[in-house]
Amino acid sequence: MAWTRVAALIILTVLFVSGSQNFELSNKHVWATSIARNVLYILTIQGLKGVCVVAYKMYRKGQALDAKLLDRMNRHHVMMFFACVAFLILSEQDVLDRSVYLIILASLVTDIPNIVKKKDNKITMNYAMGMACSYFEGYLVHVLPSDGAKFFGFLENIRAYEDNQGVVFPVKKLFVVVTKSLYSPPALVDFNKSDRHDVAKLEACSALSTIQKDVAGVLGRTYKNTAYKIYRRAARPVCVSAEGGTPLATLFRVLRNRDLSDELVGLDREEVVKDFLTFLRKIIDKSPECSGKCELIYFNDTDRNLNLADVLLDRIRELAPNFEEIIAERR
Structure with a gap:
């Protein structure tokens, strides 16, 4: 599938760029853990932004929650999210670091103009x-x-x-x-x-x-x-x-x-x-x-x-x- 090839290309690019520095095979578990946690952070932020857009739309238009929203969810992102969570749990790592909550909050605050404009409905x-x-x-x-x-x-x-x-x-x-x-x-x-x-x-x-x-x-x-x-x-x-x-x-x-x-x-x-x-x-x-x-x-x-x-x-x-x-x- 196209998205898997793109993801693999991104990972190979990162490894190539960092290969001339301190990347060693002995650190591969540390790298995998770090990538999984950061991917989880990004998906969490994106998901919360989507929730805020839907909540704002419901508030402005007085609409109830549309069950069809589940059909429009990005299934690849959902699969990646739970895969990262499972990997971190099996690796006995913290799923979310305390500091990430402030990062998520800051990201949502800076994206308020896009949420108000309902960018997803463009x-x-x-x-x-x-x-x-x-x-x-x-x-x-x-x-x-x-x-x-x-x-x-x-x-x-x-x-x-x-x-x-x-x-x-x-x-x-x-x-x-x-x-x-x-x-x-x-x-x-x-x-x-x-x-x-x-x-x-x-x-x-x-x-x-x-x-x-x-x-x-x-x-x-x-x-x-x-x-x-x-x-x-x-x-x-x-x-x-x-x-x-x-x-x-x-x-x-x-x-x-x-x-x-x-x-x-x-x-x-x-x-x-x-x-x-x-x-x-x-x-x-x-x-x-x-x-x-x-x-x-x-x-x-x-x-x-x-x-x-x-x-x-x-x-x-x-x-x-x-x-x-x-x-x-x-x-």
């Missing part, structure tokens, strides 16, 4: 913000506002669809569904509860008018938005334009491919989703062209009791309390 923030910016500039700005030429905007696209299909959208916004697991199926109807008949269900309809734009060297690149009908028991169906959050769906596939995602092992999915939604919402609200035209929907797809169609209905009811009347008038 990759989460950068990745989520990057995806939000890319999704907004690379997709939403092409499907929501008018380009002043061929495409007159999402609102007009919805109205044209209503006229052609004889339906009505009580909320004329693009609903973007972001799931807790990051997963997004090819069609949102896959979230339907096939084993339940007491909940609403989604049905895919035809797509809205195709949008064509020349983007990044691609002539006539096409963009589409899909219309869905939400069927309810003893009530009229409700039309909505909805789709999954493609950047997070891509990240879901990346994380499944372990050969490609080694650098993302420590990525906190829940933090990514939260930061993605927060930052994307800010970008949309600041854009005069896109503000009010897109609705972000968080859906906990890991909860089997939740139904996406009902979640969408709840948001429609929140945005348009009189949506039943709107549908009835169109009829």
Whole structure:
């Protein structure tokens, strides 16, 4: 394994540098004891720093301890820690010297700025913000506002669809569904509860008018938005334009491919989703062209009791309390 080769190379380098000095084979046990104790000190300091970061995060956000933290622990460091402890005990040596407590305390004090900045979450923030910016500039700005030429905007696209299909959208916004697991199926109807008949269900309809734009060297690149009908028991169906959050769906596939995602092992999915939604919402609200035209929907797809169609209905009811009347008038 790579880390064992690196460790061996470091040890050989130290031995080579010190070989011209006082290193003798007769002192090898002393050397081994000293190395084990210092490795133990370093790992102890690193571990306590990690504990402080997690404790600070829990305090600031009012969160409980996440059991998933155990999965993200560096197993190699844990193995090295207990190996050093076992070696020192078997050698009848003190595991921790009294003076080391002051060193550990001093190290934690000097690292307070990094702990407060939550340095360990830097990759989460950068990745989520990057995806939000890319999704907004690379997709939403092409499907929501008018380009002043061929495409007159999402609102007009919805109205044209209503006229052609004889339906009505009580909320004329693009609903973007972001799931807790990051997963997004090819069609949102896959979230339907096939084993339940007491909940609403989604049905895919035809797509809205195709949008064509020349983007990044691609002539006539096409963009589409899909219309869905939400069927309810003893009530009229409700039309909505909805789709999954493609950047997070891509990240879901990346994380499944372990050969490609080694650098993302420590990525906190829940933090990514939260930061993605927060930052994307800010970008949309600041854009005069896109503000009010897109609705972000968080859906906990890991909860089997939740139904996406009902979640969408709840948001429609929140945005348009009189949506039943709107549908009835169109009829």
